[in-house]
Amino acid sequence: MKGKLREYLKYVFSNLKGKEMKKLLILFSILTLISIPVTVKAQLIGGHQNPPGINWKNIRTPHFDLIFPEELTEDAQRVANTLEHLYSPLVKTLHPGTVKKRWPVMLTNQGVASNGYVMVAPRKSEWFHLPPQYWNGPAGEWYSLLSVHETRHMIMFDKFNRRFSRIAWILYGESGVGFLSSVAVPAWFWEGDAVAMETALTDSGRGRSPEFDMGIRANLLSGRRYSYYKASLGSYRDYFPNHYKLGYLMVTHVRRRYGASAWDNIIDRTTLFSLSPFRFSGSLKKETGKNVRQIYDETMDEMETLWKEQLDQVTITEARTVNTARKKVWTNYQYAQYTDDDSLIALKRGKADTPVLVRLYPDGREKKIISIKPLDHISYGGGKIAWAELSTDPRWLSRQYAVIVIYDLSAHKKRQITKKTKLYAPALSPDGLLVAAVEYTSERVCSLVILDAESGAEVKRFPNPDNDFIMQPSWSQDGKRIVFKRQNMKGEALTVVDVESKAGEDIIPESWEGIDSPRFYRNFILYSSPYSGIDNIYAIDIGSGRQYQVTSRKYGAYGPAVSKDGAKLAFQDYTADGSNVAETDIDPSSWVGLEEIEDLVIRYYEPLIEQEQGKSILKEEDVPNVQYDVEDYKPFKHLVNIHSWSFFPIWPDPDLNAASSKYTSGTSEPFLQRSGTKLGIKIVSNDLLNTARIKAGLAFNRNERVFGGGFNISYAGLLPVIDLGASYGGRAQDYKKNGSYTRYSWTETTGMIGLRVPLNFSNGVYDSSIQIGANTEYVNITGKQAPYVAGEPGNGYLMPLTYSLEYWRRGPASQRDLYPRWAQGFTGSFSHTPLPGDYRGLLLSTQAAFYFPGLFKHHSFYLQGGFEWQQEDNYRFTSKIPFPRGYDYVFHDKLYKASANYAMPLFYPDIALGAIVYWKRVYTTIFYDFGMGSSSSTNDPSYYQSAGFDLEIEFNLFTIPVPLTGGARFVYRINDNEIRLTPLILGAELVF
Numbered sequence: 008m009k010g011k012l013r014e015y016l017k018y019v020f021s022n023l024k025g026k027e028m029k030k031l032l033i034l035f036s037i038l039t040l041i042s043i044p045v046t047v048k049a050q051l052i053g054g055h056q057n058p059p060g061i062n063w064k065n066i067r068t069p070h071f072d073l074i075f076p077e078e079l080t081e082d083a084q085r086v087a088n089t090l091e092h093l094y095s096p097l098v099k100t101l102h103p104g105t106v107k108k109r110w111p112v113m114l115t116n117q118g119v120a121s122n123g124y125v126m127v128a129p130r131k132s133e134w135f136h137l138p139p140q141y142w143n144g145p146a147g148e149w150y151s152l153l154s155v156h157e158t159r160h161m162i163m164f165d166k167f168n169r170r171f172s173r174i175a176w177i178l179y180g181e182s183g184v185g186f187l188s189s190v191a192v193p194a195w196f197w198e199g200d201a202v203a204m205e206t207a208l209t210d211s212g213r214g215r216s217p218e219f220d221m222g223i224r225a226n227l228l229s230g231r232r233y234s235y236y237k238a239s240l241g242s243y244r245d246y247f248p249n250h251y252k253l254g255y256l257m258v259t260h261v262r263r264r265y266g267a268s269a270w271d272n273i274i275d276r277t278t279l280f281s282l283s284p285f286r287f288s289g290s291l292k293k294e295t296g297k298n299v300r301q302i303y304d305e306t307m308d309e310m311e312t313l314w315k316e317q318l319d320q321v322t323i324t325e326a327r328t329v330n331t332a333r334k335k336v337w338t339n340y341q342y343a344q345y346t347d348d349d350s351l352i353a354l355k356r357g358k359a360d361t362p363v364l365v366r367l368y369p370d371g372r373e374k375k376i377i378s379i380k381p382l383d384h385i386s387y388g389g390g391k392i393a394w395a396e397l398s399t400d401p402r403w404l405s406r407q408y409a410v411i412v413i414y415d416l417s418a419h420k421k422r423q424i425t426k427k428t429k430l431y432a433p434a435l436s437p438d439g440l441l442v443a444a445v446e447y448t449s450e451r452v453c454s455l456v457i458l459d460a461e462s463g464a465e466v467k468r469f470p471n472p473d474n475d476f477i478m479q480p481s482w483s484q485d486g487k488r489i490v491f492k493r494q495n496m497k498g499e500a501l502t503v504v505d506v507e508s509k510a511g512e513d514i515i516p517e518s519w520e521g522i523d524s525p526r527f528y529r530n531f532i533l534y535s536s537p538y539s540g541i542d543n544i545y546a547i548d549i550g551s552g553r554q555y556q557v558t559s560r561k562y563g564a565y566g567p568a569v570s571k572d573g574a575k576l577a578f579q580d581y582t583a584d585g586s587n588v589a590e591t592d593i594d595p596s597s598w599v600g601l602e603e604i605e606d607l608v609i610r611y612y613e614p615l616i617e618q619e620q621g622k623s624i625l626k627e628e629d630v631p632n633v634q635y636d637v638e639d640y641k642p643f644k645h646l647v648n649i650h651s652w653s654f655f656p657i658w659p660d661p662d663l664n665a666a667s668s669k670y671t672s673g674t675s676e677p678f679l680q681r682s683g684t685k686l687g688i689k690i691v692s693n694d695l696l697n698t699a700r701i702k703a704g705l706a707f708n709r710n711e712r713v714f715g716g717g718f719n720i721s722y723a724g725l726l727p728v729i730d731l732g733a734s735y736g737g738r739a740q741d742y743k744k745n746g747s748y749t750r751y752s753w754t755e756t757t758g759m760i761g762l763r764v765p766l767n768f769s770n771g772v773y774d775s776s777i778q779i780g781a782n783t784e785y786v787n788i789t790g791k792q793a794p795y796v797a798g799e800p801g802n803g804y805l806m807p808l809t810y811s812l813e814y815w816r817r818g819p820a821s822q823r824d825l826y827p828r829w830a831q832g833f834t835g836s837f838s839h840t841p842l843p844g845d846y847r848g849l850l851l852s853t854q855a856a857f858y859f860p861g862l863f864k865h866h867s868f869y870l871q872g873g874f875e876w877q878q879e880d881n882y883r884f885t886s887k888i889p890f891p892r893g894y895d896y897v898f899h900d901k902l903y904k905a906s907a908n909y910a911m912p913l914f915y916p917d918i919a920l921g922a923i924v925y926w927k928r929v930y931t932t933i934f935y936d937f938g939m940g941s942s943s944s945t946n947d948p949s950y951y952q953s954a955g956f957d958l959e960i961e962f963n964l965f966t967i968p969v970p971l972t973g974g975a976r977f978v979y980r981i982n983d984n985e986i987r988l989t990p991l992i993l994g995a996e997l998v999f
Contacts, residue, residue: 056698056723057117058403063696065640067109070094074640074695075114078450079136082150083114086134088631089154096208096620097158100267101200101274103165110161111695116449117406119382119397119429123153125160127185129650129693132157136451138476138494140383140432141523143219146478146494147211151625155205155212163197163274164188170278180651182691191281192274193299194968195239199254200270203262206255207615210498210519210623214255214612217537218563220310221581222248223256225562227311228318229583235303236919240963243823243928244915246337246358246585250968259611260306265295267618284965285922299922310611317540317607324559326580326589331371334584335359336823343367343577343588344387345570346416351577352376352387353588359864361772361819364392364414367588377421378819380772382409383432388482389439390416391460395431396423401766402726411442412771413460421771424463430456434480434489441466443480443489453477455491457506469509475500483527484569490514490525490532496627501525501532503549514547524566528593533557533567533576540607544578546598555598558591569593642724646699651691653704687716698724706736713737713752727762730782738788753791753802759784763811775816783808783842803845805882809838825910825930826867830858838884847880852887866911873904891936893953893978893987899940906936927970928961952981959991 062077066087075083090112111131121139125132134157138149168176168184172191175183188197202219206212213219226233226247238247247253261269276290288299297305329351330340338357345351349369356362364376364385379385381394392414400406411433414421430444442458455477457467471477478492478499490503501515501522514532515522522545525534531546538545539556542563547554558564562581569576573593580589616622623629687706693699703718715736722729739752761782768775787804811834818829835853840846854873861868873888877900888904890896910932919925938951959974972994978987990997 055404057115057405057696058400059724063640063642065638066635067638068635070106070109072109072111073114074111076116076449079114079116080637082136082451083637084635085630086112086114086150086154087635088633089151089625090158091633092624092630093154093158093208096624097155097162097204100618101159101162101166101271103162104169106165112157113695115405116451117403119407119409119431121149123157125157125164127164127188127650128181128691129648129695130164130181131695132161136449137447140445140478143213143216146476146492146499147209147519147625148494148496149476151209151496152205152211155208155625156201159201159204160197163200166274167192167278167281171281172278175281179653180649180691182651187281189969190284190965190967191277192287193239193250193966195250195254195257196270196287197254198251199256199258202251202255203258203612203615204619206612207619208623209625212612213251214259214615215519216521217540217609218542218565220248220252220256221542221563222246223252223310224314225581225583227307228314228561231583232307232311234917234919235300236925236966237917238303240925240966240968241927242915242917243358243912244336244917246583256310256611257302257306259615260309261291261295261302262618263611263614264305269294284967288922313609313611317609318561320605320607321541321561322559323561324591326558326560326578326591328580329367329371329577329588329590330373332373337585339585340365340367340588341579341586342384342566343568343579344385344392345568345575345577346387347390347571349570351568351588352385352392354379354381354385357585358822361821376416377414378772379412380819384479386434388435388437391435391439392416393433393435393442393460395433395444396771397769398423398427399767399769401768402764404767411444411458411463413442424458424460426463430458432479434482435460436482436486437484438486441486443482445477445480445491447476455480455489455504467506467509469504469511479524481526484529484573488527490527492522492525501534501547503532514549514552526567526569528567528569528576529573531595533569535565535567535578537608538601539604540609544576545601546595554601555595556601556604557598560589564589642694642696642698645696646694646722647692647701648694649690649692649701653689654687696724698722711737711739713739715755717757727764730759730761730763732759733757751792754789756787756789757785761809772819773816776814778811778813780811781809805840805846806842806844807838807840807848807884808842809836811836821865823865823912824867825865825912826858826869828858828860828867830856830869832856836887840882846882848882848884849876849878850884850887851876854888861909861911863911866909869908869910871904871906871908873902875902875904876900891938891951891953892934892955892976893936893980893985894938894951897940897949898942899949900942901940903939904936905938906934908932908934922966923964925963925966926960927963930959930961932957932959950982953978954981955979957991959994
């Protein structure tokens, strides 16, 4: 390995000339600046931990290290076998080379999200235990799908950690590799490649479903061909589906046209110089003759041709749109349900709207009911609406619950009828007295249950001997039967159970068709299916078993609902502007028998299957059944997990300064502090369970020309988060007197210990959090020369105590909103010095903020205020309140601050300057600041007033998906008529 790396470095630097090396260093500096907010955010530790008391276990295989709760042991054995069974097939077309390090795979069971992810700092993959109620296509066994998708990500990271990326690993550890992976390879490739593999190796990958590509299909067939940059980086103005869908089509297109090994070769070339965000496109052109924009155009051309040919053979059935209001931006109406008066209840959401229940009347009127945040769908019955909602443990945020909420339309009241439950996809009975729901426990036991809609008490539980996953239950019109999907290793079946006898019968046996949203209509079951190649509404006769196609819409029809009199059918009808609620008359005589339906399925994925294994390799009989040894996993023994480090310039890091209150003398004489970047080494450790973070470093401060070091430890495995820190090193300052500077130096020893309790009380659409904390610090100054100013103390120590409180309550915000429409926040702290010490001081600091809707949609009006009181003896704490904009900070014993702000988007340019920058949104904030300060040394207060505006633009640099902001601040100082113009980077003033 060392020899190969030495040869590679020799190759790189021998081929870089002077100008190229200069460009390399400039690019390195820019990308390092971009990485700062990303890495800092990723390393914060808060309340997202699993609760104590879990008995963690461990299985080690040749390539993986599984960590899981004891109750998931049987699942973990199957996952371990599946992972090893898949490893060779998954590296067939993406060769990572020799990998000696196992990937940690965590199976967790406390949450209610259906997801999995892979990260590299620290290196791990976490899989949540809950399968989704709704899936783009046939729902395969959950862990089998994750095994393909997430393992392909792991292999990709291993492949990427070579050549230039290996240099990044040497210099920065796993954070360096992770950052370069987002710089060098677009997000659409990461997810598109994984979706392609889940489609090729299973019977249920998303690439098999026309719903998965429906958004792009609707855009192209509606004449909306967007640029590559808009498609890959997003837009506030126009809708383009996410990078999973774009990526699947582009990855598959390249493999179909340029061969199975094309992407392997492209990534190999990219890793030669992965620092460059242009390398991927160049490597693509080297392999295919086309850059990334040309491949995008080529993919869209091919898909548009295939979809037009398909659509030319489709006979469209008529339907009328119920939601008649003109859409200004992409908006979805989902889960339509008829009420007793023939109006329709639907869930509305989109780029400009947070999820809200609306009522659609036959005359075209639309009325808002209530904003909600459902986990899956909604259900109507007996004048009530039900949905499942997230509820979290206040301290252990990874422990989540799915509770049932019911809204009474006549009383206009919302009630939560269950507590600390794991209930999903609730369905109200026609009279609204009962709720059928799917229970899925932390042990992965699935049951269909019936609850009392008033009390939430369990009324009935249905047997599920094979523990199939139950999905989307729905009642018959007479309330005597329930239909639902059930999924297992053989596919999905449609089952009807008798409520009284609990007897069940399969109406449609297991298959990989992808049926969805079953509903009763007389002696039929209506459901959506991609059978013809475009999702539409179908029906099956319960008695005869004969199946029919009911609708034939252009892009896709989903979620059937039948009116109370059985005369009308409503459904979700997709368009390029989002889904509408469409309605048609029910006429069974016009339905088309399944045997008469022409097969128009576009099997775009078929070449992938042949390039890989030629078939699905995850049938139950395909996976081995090796019984691996199960060992205890002791979290405390694995608290230290060093994953990242830095040898080069270290940006100022407050975590390596144990004391948060910087030493400031009690005099008013100015000092020029020599702070800045440092040369040295820093290490970062995060354990796999996110309970411990350690940062430590040794550094030489280039500005102050002194050495120092420190560490900071946070442990979050107990109710309070424990923070510990210490530092030791030299300090230096320049003191200006009589026009010349004299340099003074001393040694600082600091220590800190603190406790904080982060709590979350989110409920419904509002996210609420509170954090209470207290800490004590120790700062000892030695080696200081004679006092700089008469009366100023020299050497000594300080031991302040600080108590803090932070509270936030935030309402929902749409994609276009700059801020939540409603939000409130408060922070307060009190620091004093009651303990023995040579320095004395006191600081009380409070701030509050209130956010309100503006005059127009997406505008925000917010007020901010603060008060600070310092009682200074011979020590001055650092101020925590932002000074009025446009003024330099001036110390006052008491400081009052208030500001009024109005933020609004101006326009959405969606303009790209090649691959260098993509401008997405321009917005402004108009402000007025008022400040008043008073000091004991002066009789009259000082006033500070300013007004002005910020003009900022949100953009993506080098096609990196992390958005940045930049702009300028114009300030008019009212008191002295001075004007200031300062640049803004990431919302903060850039001071020179």
